[in-house]
Amino acid sequence: xxxxxxxxxxxxxxxxxxxxxxxxxxxxxxxxxxxxxxxxxxxxxxxxxxxxxxxxxxxxxxxxxxxxxxxxxxxxxxxxxxxxxxxxxxxxxxxxxxxxxxxxxxxxxxxxxxxxxxxxxxxxxxxxxxxxxxxxxxxxxxxxxxxxxxxxxxxxxxxxxxxxxxxxxxxxxxxxxxxxxxxxxxxxxxxxxxxxxxxxxxxxxxxxxxxxxxxxxxxxxxxxxxxxxxxxxxxxxxxxxxxxxxxxxxxxxxxxxxxxxxxxxxxxxxxxxxxxxxxxxxxxxxxxxxxxxxxxxxxxxxxxxxxxxxxxxxxxxxxxxxxxxxxxxxxxxxxxxxxxxxxxxxxxx
Numbered sequence: 001x002x003x004x005x006x007x008x009x010x011x012x013x014x015x016x017x018x019x020x021x022x023x024x025x026x027x028x029x030x031x032x033x034x035x036x037x038x039x040x041x042x043x044x045x046x047x048x049x050x051x052x053x054x055x056x057x058x059x060x061x062x063x064x065x066x067x068x069x070x071x072x073x074x075x076x077x078x079x080x081x082x083x084x085x086x087x088x089x090x091x092x093x094x095x096x097x098x099x100x101x102x103x104x105x106x107x108x109x110x111x112x113x114x115x116x117x118x119x120x121x122x123x124x125x126x127x128x129x130x131x132x133x134x135x136x137x138x139x140x141x142x143x144x145x146x147x148x149x150x151x152x153x154x155x156x157x158x159x160x161x162x163x164x165x166x167x168x169x170x171x172x173x174x175x176x177x178x179x180x181x182x183x184x185x186x187x188x189x190x191x192x193x194x195x196x197x198x199x200x201x202x203x204x205x206x207x208x209x210x211x212x213x214x215x216x217x218x219x220x221x222x223x224x225x226x227x228x229x230x231x232x233x234x235x236x237x238x239x240x241x242x243x244x245x246x247x248x249x250x251x252x253x254x255x256x257x258x259x260x261x262x263x264x265x266x267x268x269x270x271x272x273x274x275x276x277x278x279x280x281x282x283x284x285x286x287x288x289x290x291x292x293x294x295x296x297x298x299x300x301x302x303x304x305x306x307x308x309x310x311x312x313x314x315x316x317x318x319x320x321x322x323x324x325x326x327x328x329x330x331x332x333x334x335x336x337x338x339x340x341x342x343x344x345x346x347x348x349x
Contacts, residue, residue, distance in 0.1 A: 001135070001138055001139075001142060002135050003142065009143055012040075014043060016040060021106055022107065022119070022134070022137075023140060023142075024130065025120055026119075026120070026121040026131065026142075026143070026144060026145065027122070027146055030122060031187070032145035032146075033120050034120065035185070036143065044084045045081070045082055045084045048084055048086075053077050053081075054083070055072040055084070055085045057085070057088070058087075059087075059092050062087070063094055069085070069087065069098060070101075070102050070106075073102060074112050074115075076114070076115075077114070082114050082115070082116055084115075084118060085117050086119075087118070091122065096121070096124075096128065096129075099130055100130040103117060103140065107137050107139050119134075150177065150286070151287070153177045154173065154287065157180070158173070160192075161194070161198075165200070166198050166202065166206075167206070168211075169205060171208050172208050172210065172211055174288075176194065176211060179215060197214045222242075222244045223241070223242075223250060224258055224262070225241045226258065227259040227261065228262060228296070228299075229241060229341075230336075230337040230340040231259075231266065231303065231340055231341075231349075235337065235342075238337045242255055252322055252332050252333035252334075253333075255329075255333035255336075256318045256333050259333075259337070259340065263308055263312065265288070265296070266296075266303045269283055270305045273300070279297050280297065282300065310343075314336060314339050314340070318332050318336040
């Protein structure tokens with residue numbers, strides 16, 4: 001059974017009903033996968049780390065002893081009640097097949113009906129037998145985890161700060177969230193670092209000025225600036241920002257991702273405008289930092305959906321090229337910036 005809507009997912013994680021014997025939590029954002037799995041494990045059993053109540057297996061365990069998973073699922077809790085069997089898969093195919101076979105046997109009732117099978121996995125393809133089985137079975141919840149979008153990051157940061165009696169002004173929130181990575185685990189670390197910086201329980205509400213020492217001039221800021229300069233048709237400043245980021249330890253692959261993120265933001269704005277929103281409404285809806293609103297609005301008027309689609313292959317090609325062993329990442333990023341800036345100039349920017 002696929003759980004897609006956030007309320008359904010949160011309701012299940014807080015109270016997995018007795019009708020569920022298993023859950024598959026998977027996706028590109030392993031930070032969210034781990035976080036949701038840990039939350040669910042604590043609801044399945046009060047002692048998820050107690051070997052008498054729970055078993056934890058990795059793909060290496062399944063590869064070495066394929067029969068062990070079904071053996072753990074057939075066992076009963078020494079303390080009585082629901083038994084948790086937790087599996088963390090990697091990228092190998094054989095352990096995934098083993099997990100799919102054990103899941104099928106468990107859902108058919110051939111193992112301990114009081115056991116709960118919790119499987120954590122990365123990004124599973126459409127041809128994954130494990131994924132197909134979990135999505136079709138009524139007794140199994142299938143939850144896909146993707147990178148957080150801007151709205152998720154805003155909510156996540158606000159809730160974590162509020163829990164410590166802290167807050168950010170609207171401008172500071174935009175500034176902070178714009179620097180956050182979209183991977184949940186890393187984002188959580190940055191939020192925890194901010195909480196320590198502001199002082200837990202201090203009641204502080206920080207503005208942009210208060211965050212200057214915390215944020216500093218980070219490589220990500222240079223990359224975001226480079227991406228904006230490239231899409232704005234200013235090659236020289238874009239190259240300068242790329243080289244500054246490189247000196248700060250952030251190479252070409254990250255620069256390509258920054259330009260891809262900027263394209264995605266312009267695409268969100270273009271879609272909103274196509275649906276009837278004004279440029280100003282669309283830019284604010286895309287959570288653009290207030291100081292960048294004028295420039296992004298200028299770009300959004302020129303970069304239509306058609307133009308963005310035409311530029312997308314260049315970004316994909318650059319991303320693939322950066323992943324090749326020994327690739328000149330920084331040169332690839334500069335070439336991409338040159339290509340985007342050239343397109344922008346032809347659009348009148």
